Amino acid sequence: xxxxxxxxxxxxxxxxxxxxxxxxxxxxxxxxxxxxxxxxxxxxxxxxxxxxxxxxxxxxxxxxxxxxxxxxxxxxxxxxxxxxxxxxxxxxxxxxxxxxxxxxxxxxxxxxxxxxxxxxxxxxxxxxxxxxxxxxxxxxxxxxxxxxxxxxxxxxxxxxxxxxxxxxxxxxxxxxxxxxxxxxxxxxxxxxxxxxxxxxxxxxxxxxxxxxxxxxxxxxxxxxxxxxxxxxxxxxxxxxxxxxxxxxxxxxx
Amino acid sequence: xxxxxxxxxxxxxxxxxxxxxxxxxxxxxxxxxxxxxxxxxxxxxxxxxxxxxxxxxxxxxxxxxxxxxxxxxxxxxxxxxxxxxxxxxxxxxxxxxxxxxxxxxxxxxxxxxxxxxxxxxxxxxxxxxxxxxxxxxxxxxxxxxxxxxxxxxxxxxxxxxxxxxxxxxxxxxxxxxxxxxxxxxxxxxxxxxxxxxxxxxxxxxxxxxxxxxxxxxxxxxxxxxxxxxxxxxxxxxxxxxxxxxxxxxxxxxxxxxxxxxxxxxxxxxxxxxxxxxxxxxxxxxxxxxxxxxxxxx
Amino acid sequence: xxxxxxxxxxxxxxxxxxxxxxxxxxxxxxxxxxxxxxxxxxxxxxxxxxxxxxxxxxxxxxxxxxxxxxxxxxxxxxxxxxxxxxxxxxxxxxxxxxxxxxxxxxxxxxxxxxxxxxxxxxxxxxxxxxxxxxxxxxxxxxxxxxxxxxxxxxxxxxxxxxxxxxxxxxxxxxxxxxxxxxxxxxxxxxxxxxxxxxxxxxxxxxxxxxxxxxxxxxxxxxxxxxxxxxxxxxxxxxxxxxxxx
Numbered sequence: 001x002x003x004x005x006x007x008x009x010x011x012x013x014x015x016x017x018x019x020x021x022x023x024x025x026x027x028x029x030x031x032x033x034x035x036x037x038x039x040x041x042x043x044x045x046x047x048x049x050x051x052x053x054x055x056x057x058x059x060x061x062x063x064x065x066x067x068x069x070x071x072x073x074x075x076x077x078x079x080x081x082x083x084x085x086x087x088x089x090x091x092x093x094x095x096x097x098x099x100x101x102x103x104x105x106x107x108x109x110x111x112x113x114x115x116x117x118x119x120x121x122x123x124x125x126x127x128x129x130x131x132x133x134x135x136x137x138x139x140x141x142x143x144x145x146x147x148x149x150x151x152x153x154x155x156x157x158x159x160x161x162x163x164x165x166x167x168x169x170x171x172x173x174x175x176x177x178x179x180x181x182x183x184x185x186x187x188x189x190x191x192x193x194x195x196x197x198x199x200x201x202x203x204x205x206x207x208x209x210x211x212x213x214x215x216x217x218x219x220x221x222x223x224x225x226x227x228x229x230x231x232x233x234x235x236x237x238x239x240x241x242x243x244x245x246x247x248x249x250x251x252x253x
Numbered sequence: 254x255x256x257x258x259x260x261x262x263x264x265x266x267x268x269x270x271x272x273x274x275x276x277x278x279x280x281x282x283x284x285x286x287x288x289x290x291x292x293x294x295x296x297x298x299x300x301x302x303x304x305x306x307x308x309x310x311x312x313x314x315x316x317x318x319x320x321x322x323x324x325x326x327x328x329x330x331x332x333x334x335x336x337x338x339x340x341x342x343x344x345x346x347x348x349x350x351x352x353x354x355x356x357x358x359x360x361x362x363x364x365x366x367x368x369x370x371x372x373x374x375x376x377x378x379x380x381x382x383x384x385x386x387x388x389x390x391x392x393x394x395x396x397x398x399x400x401x402x403x404x405x406x407x408x409x410x411x412x413x414x415x416x417x418x419x420x421x422x423x424x425x426x427x428x429x430x431x432x433x434x435x436x437x438x439x440x441x442x443x444x445x446x447x448x449x450x451x452x453x454x455x456x457x458x459x460x461x462x463x464x465x466x467x468x469x470x471x472x473x474x475x476x477x478x479x480x481x482x483x484x485x486x487x488x489x490x491x492x493x494x495x496x497x498x499x500x501x502x503x504x505x506x507x508x509x510x511x512x513x514x515x516x517x518x519x520x521x522x523x524x525x526x527x528x529x530x531x532x533x534x535x536x537x538x539x540x541x542x543x544x545x546x547x548x549x550x
Numbered sequence: 551x552x553x554x555x556x557x558x559x560x561x562x563x564x565x566x567x568x569x570x571x572x573x574x575x576x577x578x579x580x581x582x583x584x585x586x587x588x589x590x591x592x593x594x595x596x597x598x599x600x601x602x603x604x605x606x607x608x609x610x611x612x613x614x615x616x617x618x619x620x621x622x623x624x625x626x627x628x629x630x631x632x633x634x635x636x637x638x639x640x641x642x643x644x645x646x647x648x649x650x651x652x653x654x655x656x657x658x659x660x661x662x663x664x665x666x667x668x669x670x671x672x673x674x675x676x677x678x679x680x681x682x683x684x685x686x687x688x689x690x691x692x693x694x695x696x697x698x699x700x701x702x703x704x705x706x707x708x709x710x711x712x713x714x715x716x717x718x719x720x721x722x723x724x725x726x727x728x729x730x731x732x733x734x735x736x737x738x739x740x741x742x743x744x745x746x747x748x749x750x751x752x753x754x755x756x757x758x759x760x761x762x763x764x765x766x767x768x769x770x771x772x773x774x775x776x777x778x779x780x781x782x783x784x785x786x787x788x789x790x791x792x793x794x795x
Contacts, residue, residue, distance in 0.1 A: 014394045015396070016394050017394070029295070031310075031393060035644065037618075038342055038643075038645055039646050055346060057339075060314040060387065062333070062335070081560075086681060088681055088682055089646075093342055095337055095339035097337070099294060099299065099301075100294045100299060103296060133595075136615070138560070138595055139560040139594055139595070141561025180561065181562070242559060243557050246612065249613040249714065251779075252728060252777075252779075253555070253598070257643075258644070260669075261628045261671045262671075263706055263754075264708050267705070271760045271764060274760060276764055277764075342644045
């Protein structure tokens, strides 16, 4: 199966949710719904800030520890960018439904019991951010995320951005990083064996993917940038997606 | 605990009164469905069904297991339905509601008990190895008539699904990966569809097809008829207290057959279209992908 | 007024020339902006940044689907239950209930106050809304003691529309500024109906003929969901009215 080269997104796909987004990239397709601020359950109520509830649902099988782990990572990083203090005692609920994951043609999945790949994190994260933007939830900043795998080839390690399931399988370590629109590191999770020096390299690679400067009107920077970076321009993608949404919302202006 | 919003008295009254005059809020006829749409995912066995503002996603998957001890010659087939907070914040994870239980029971009766899938064909080695087929139903958006949409999604997903090819040679079972051999479709016997009628009024004399969420809230009862395009009825479930005349129920069944035939031909058409889309380039593309041949020119 | 309306995303830097620089009037920040002391102004939602140099104000124009109560808004609330002194009513699904004091009706006393059943709807104004408290609404004008058209809405039907569309309907010049022609067009076709627009995205339509009410409701919803322009709205109304007869 060919992997989509460019990320694709549609906003407001679920008519009954406050905000929703469908995002597909690198073989992953995720749909997210955001409801909030709504009434929080007593046990989740916080007197000074909104509780951010993230629920990850795999395409097949029921969620287990693996999903809970991803949920907790997403929850803590999204709480950082949502202005939770604006809505005390309330709940902002984000449900992420995985629809498609890239298939590994070389292995038969043995288990129906889902075990989501670590490499799905960027897709989940990006969908959540898009759905939050579509719901108009106030945020400190937007954010972009990417996954980098370190694959050892002929004794030397190369870094692969947006690894395929095959890459993840043979990789020594997989890293997921997210940056806010102010170039701050928001999320860094790693799996596998790696050295500090390798992590620094991963950090630089990921930063290049996530934090490309917004092209100026003359398009000068764009041309320069394309020469030494790879992968899609996530930030630009986010902006153009929102541009379409806002333009269509405010068509009457 | 966020409550499910209930329609106001004014809305309930108005919907009932309008239905008395055969008027529906969205301008439909009483026996008219909302537009039904289906899209298949990139993978085999993913069906995304929309019915107006109702949206259901079904995903079929297969795994190798050991058959149940009391049924050594049968494979395993399950349908899992869970309503997530995506459907409505009133649904909680791991706490089944009445709606959820009803949907899963009806799907079970319609698809599994009616023998739509040949479970015997899923058995590979008697008593030792068999396929376990599982369909996960995810309700993404709920605007009434979940059952018909979910049933259509399940049938579409199963008919679209391909399981890995296997072979038996000298007592050795080989399961081929998708890279080695193209996966094969399930052995499918017939396609049942659900058609749900909602009844209104104290004597249930107004019957409406494909009720929206608002209409479901004021209905006094419903009846789900599951049948295939040959008119073979798999089950009839009559829910809600209101009694309905036997004659009108027969009439309902007749209309249901027309709707089932319509859904069946739509599904056939979408499946063929998808098969064509996947076959772009046909065999050639497959060969070149695996064996990087050098052209002899 | 500048005509420039750039797209802003949360956390963007606002170009300095778009920040009004009047020294006589205080700078007013509307929805979607956050002031970070000492002098940073940062958007928190995605939308169009609008600057008004004359009024020395700026805000972000955007669309959201969850109603956040603001004092002065006219809303349609649904009574949930009655307490000893208040009615508890809901402004939007899954949110905490707003309170409506029993005495906040025109010339209401303990004995003459209206008895509202759970599930009935009222047209009301938000009087109190802040993030730490549940909102309070009223059906009487505090200054005149008159209802001014607020109070229980009897009969009719409620239709849900987007918040943005409700705002456009409520604009003083909804035709010129909001580009909503649909109601005038429906009236011109000779349909008789009453309408009450709630800022919380609910529109109540009343009338003798249920057919007319349904047509009004459909016209509103299709205008909203289809994002129709003025000309398309006229066409839609003509088509719907034709189908009605």
